[in-house]
Amino acid sequence: MKKLVASLLLSVCAFASIAQAGVIDDAVKRGTLRVGMDPTYMPFEMTNKRGEIIGFEVDLLKAMTKAMGVKLELVSTSYDGIIPALLTDKFDMIGSGMTLTQERNLRINFSEPFIVVGQTLLIRKELADKVKSYKDLNSADYRITSKIGTTGEMVAKKLIAQAKYSGFDNEQEALMDVVNGKADAFIYDAPYNVVAVNKAGAGKLVFLDQPFTFEPLAFGLKKGDYDSLNWINNWLHQIREDGTYDRIHAKWFKSTNWLKDME
Structure with missing residues (x-):
């Protein structure tokens, strides 16, 4: 025993x-x-x-x-x-x-x-007078993009649910949809957007730099x-x-x- x-x-x-x-x-x-x-x-x-x-x-x-x-x-x-x-x-x-x-x-x-960090927006330059925050995009009149599986996508579906949403496999594809005028706004983390607005924005984007998530x-x-x-x-x-x-x-x-x- x-x-x-x-x-x-x-x-x-x-x-x-x-x-x-x-x-x-x-x-x-x-x-x-x-x-x-x-x-x-x-x-x-x-x-x-x-x-x-x-x-x-x-x-x-x-x-x-x-x-x-x-x-x-x-x-x-x-x-x-x-x-x-x-x-x-x-x-x-x-x-x-x-x-x-x-x-x-x-x-x-x-x-x-x-x-x-926090989520921010890159919007088409033409919308600068109309869109001042994510709340202004919460309409079926707008189309927003982000990367699949990210909190950008989660926030888009939760806080901007009335807008049309398209998810992409990577940030660059989602961002270029806005640069090319096919979408109105790209939602993503502030550190990425602060670089992307100049690196990939081609002068066609406005950065709404106030984070609205924690x-x-x-x-x-x-x-x-x-x-x-x-x-x-x-x-x-x-x-x-x-x-x-x-x-x-x-x-x-x-x-x-x-x-x-x-x-």
């Missing part, structure tokens, strides 16, 4: 040890952290003219993996399928400008936010991985205090030098 009890205790301890292992521990053992990302979101993650994935979030992840002592492996994934890909172990975590929403939080866990962006992990969340959150606190975060943030948000590297 004693042998049976001892055997059961060993089994329980072994199971507990396995259960406590998380993706950060796995990455350290493997030597690589695999991060799922859709590299189309300026200036967070995007592909430069040499085919390299660069951006604010990419640099954060590079600093994270440096602190872990491992290599960073970016796994390009379409945004509308990125959570299912995480849940089926295609990569270790999501680092793709993802807004922490309650709906998503029912499916995955999130780290503490690394930045807070959107914390965070890293996404599978549910139950509290050890990894603990490590990431402590790391986020560290880089905010030691100047690393400010240095990376300034590179992408206080300078436009990186635009020279884009097509």
